[in-house]
Amino acid sequence: xxxxxxxxxxxxxxxxxxxxxxxxxxxxxxxxxxxxxxxxxxxxxxxxxxxxxxxxxxxxxxxxxxxxxxxxxxxxxxxxxxxxxxxxxxxxxxxxxxxxxxxxxxxxxxxxxxxxxxxxxxxxxxxxxxxxxxxxxxxxxxxxxxxxxxxxxxxxxxxxxxxxxxxxxxxxxxxxxxxxxxxxxxxxxxxxxxxxxxxxx
Amino acid sequence: xxxxxxxxxxxxxxxxxxxxxxxxxxxxxxxxxxxxxxxxxxxxxxxxxxxxxxxxxxxxxxxxxxxxxxxxxxxxxxxxxxxxxxxxxxxxxxxxxxxxxxxxxxxxxxxxxxxxxxxxxxxxxxxxxxxxxxxxxxxxxxxxxxxxxxxxxxxxxxxxxxxxxxxxxxxxxxxxxxxxxxxxxxxxxxxxxxxxxxxxx
Numbered sequence: 126x127x128x129x130x131x132x133x134x135x136x137x138x139x140x141x142x143x144x145x146x147x148x149x150x151x152x153x154x155x156x157x158x159x160x161x162x163x164x165x166x167x168x169x170x171x172x173x174x175x176x177x178x179x180x181x182x183x184x185x186x187x188x189x190x191x192x193x194x195x196x197x198x199x200x201x202x203x204x205x206x207x208x209x210x211x212x213x214x215x216x217x218x219x220x221x222x223x224x225x226x227x228x229x230x231x232x233x234x235x236x237x238x239x240x241x242x243x244x245x246x247x248x249x250x251x252x253x254x255x256x257x258x259x260x261x262x263x264x265x266x267x268x269x270x271x272x273x274x275x276x277x278x279x280x281x282x283x284x285x286x287x288x289x290x291x292x293x294x295x296x297x298x299x300x301x302x303x304x305x306x307x308x309x310x311x312x313x314x315x316x317x318x319x320x321x322x323x324x325x326x
Numbered sequence: 327x328x329x330x331x332x333x334x335x336x337x338x339x340x341x342x343x344x345x346x347x348x349x350x351x352x353x354x355x356x357x358x359x360x361x362x363x364x365x366x367x368x369x370x371x372x373x374x375x376x377x378x379x380x381x382x383x384x385x386x387x388x389x390x391x392x393x394x395x396x397x398x399x400x401x402x403x404x405x406x407x408x409x410x411x412x413x414x415x416x417x418x419x420x421x422x423x424x425x426x427x428x429x430x431x432x433x434x435x436x437x438x439x440x441x442x443x444x445x446x447x448x449x450x451x452x453x454x455x456x457x458x459x460x461x462x463x464x465x466x467x468x469x470x471x472x473x474x475x476x477x478x479x480x481x482x483x484x485x486x487x488x489x490x491x492x493x494x495x496x497x498x499x500x501x502x503x504x505x506x507x508x509x510x511x512x513x514x515x516x517x518x519x520x521x522x523x524x525x526x527x
Contacts, residue, residue: 142527181382247447326343
């Protein structure tokens, strides 16, 4: 086995920049997908207070086919982060005048991040003096969210399948809370992208 | 702002391969660094039972200078994963005949992984029918671990600073438990490296 390490020249250094919170939402208990705007999103280390995804643990779903469905696992899907710019692009592709973040269960909408859905795993989003989030994964758009969108557009049942198609790789990120705090629209978020490299087995 | 997404051709697909557990260890309460071999490592979603890093939360240290020291944050440093092959390389660089994983507080030693310390953030290590781990970060070698090593080699006080120098990017990974279970030497671990891409702000 070749144990030679990567060259340090292959490592992309940490990147830092800022963005703005455009909106905050919570998914009430009993809601299948949709979230509702809230004036303040109170983030504890278990997740967002009043959101049904709150908890250090959750049950696995079809998104984790490597675990038997319903296995209790650690919860890295506490919140869903969306991009205002990506939502507009996806709405355009789907031929609708707007795509509201609450229709697809967004928790936080950020404005001003290039390719938000491609922020790498482990990226930190830190509000000075406020909460901090740790990016878990790129989210995958599903038919259930598509159906929730189609309910807002009469005669557009096609949106149920159109959303998974047009929102692929533009459906934002899942994240967990690393530091507790309150989040509001207008807050500045400092984004810290970790070192990146390419691993090949 | 350019919102064009990455080309799908820039995305490196998921990689899967297997490795073997060479040893398991726990850091007892009261130990500064060193771990001790255990016959079985019982992993709960909070971490390793009987290890002082157990818990959904921990206090931040100088490793997270972006948080005030002592801030309660989510605990992604529950366990430390080391590579048998990297330990041998580092020992050779330091001019010592061996570098035991327990001297530097290793929880799990794996054998057969190329460049283990470069497994990307979000990599899953899954024991079939057993526990699963989620890689948090590449670990950084510190003087405290160096001093613990030097205690095993008379007249080699240089190892205290030699370790941070020679083990850079070969000090393994930190990880948290995603699925509970018992881990033993000889277990097979299925490694799933997530999709990779390069993000540029």
